[in-house]
Amino acid sequence: NAGVTQTPKFRILKIGQSMTLQCAQDMNHNYMYWYRQDPGMGLKLIYYSVGAGITDKGEVPNGYNVSRSTTEDFPLRLELAAPSQTSVYFCASRRGTPFSNQPQHFGDGTRLSIL
Amino acid sequence: AQKITQTQPGMFVQEKEAVTLDCTYDTSDPSYGLFWYKQPSSGEMIFLIYQGSYDQQNATEGRYSLNFQKARKSANLVISASQLGDSAMYFCAMREDSGGSNYKLTFGKGTLLTVNP
Numbered sequence: 001n002a003g004v005t006q007t008p009k010f011r012i013l014k015i016g017q018s019m020t021l022q023c024a025q026d027m028n029h030n031y032m033y034w035y036r037q038d039p040g041m042g043l044k045l046i047y048y049s050v051g052a053g054i055t056d057k058g059e060v061p062n063g064y065n066v067s068r069s070t071t072e073d074f075p076l077r078l079e080l081a082a083p084s085q086t087s088v089y090f091c092a093s094r095r096g097t098p099f100s101n102q103p104q105h106f107g108d109g110t111r112l113s114i115l
Numbered sequence: 116a117q118k119i120t121q122t123q124p125g126m127f128v129q130e131k132e133a134v135t136l137d138c139t140y141d142t143s144d145p146s147y148g149l150f151w152y153k154q155p156s157s158g159e160m161i162f163l164i165y166q167g168s169y170d171q172q173n174a175t176e177g178r179y180s181l182n183f184q185k186a187r188k189s190a191n192l193v194i195s196a197s198q199l200g201d202s203a204m205y206f207c208a209m210r211e212d213s214g215g216s217n218y219k220l221t222f223g224k225g226t227l228l229t230v231n232p
Contacts, residue, residue: 031217031218033219033220035222040224040225041224041225042119042206042208042222042223042224042225043160043206043208043220043222044222045219045220045221048217048219050217056217058219088158090160092160094218101148101165101167102218103150103152103162103165104150104162104218104220105162106152106159106160108158108159109158109159109160111158
């Protein structure tokens with residue numbers, strides 16, 4: 001019962017470094033999402049994907065890039081890390097059934113600090 | 116304007132008592148869904164309950180129920196018989212169905228619930 005798997009769980013980056021946050025799901029879900037959660041706040045959508053090869057921007061996409069080459073994987077790339085990107089990052093997925101009660105399933109998060 | 120408003124930053128409840136966590140939402144979409152998630156101190160997001168805008172009855176899942184008042188645009192979470200393990204952050208979220216929303220969720224800022232023994 002892996003569900004949504006995020007790696008790494010923790011990471012410290014220096015300003016200007018780049019890294020990729022990995023996200024994989026084994027539920028054959030079409031829809032995948034990346035959120036960030038700043039301290040004391042709700043989740044904000046960074047990017048999402050409705051299927052392999054299709055991605056789109058969410059509410060806060062600046063400073064990030066994504067790709068979706070397979071149904072299972074949805075990596076998030078940070079280029080030129082900035083202190084403002086210090087946050088907890090969540091990946092989520094859901095089935096593509098329209099207008100149903102299907103929730104988004106979340107990974108355990110990646111805690112990222114930019115120093 | 117915020118789409119999801121949770122006006123209670125923190126709430127306290129005695130063990131075994133019921134507690135209501137407030138959520139109001141703002142949408143002009145006739146079709147939408149409302150979700151509640153629980154985030155314990157360990158950080159994971161746990162789905163609790165769902166209410167669709169066309170559902171005639173309030174949703175229930177075990178000790179969780181959703182008090183859905185469509186005209187008031189509120190979707191309050193009721194937890195009955197609180198347990199110590201209910202201490203967590205609770206988030207209300209909305210999915211709007213029109214305009215190719217692709218099932219994106221908009222989250223509120225959350226309510227931190229503390230259950231006292």
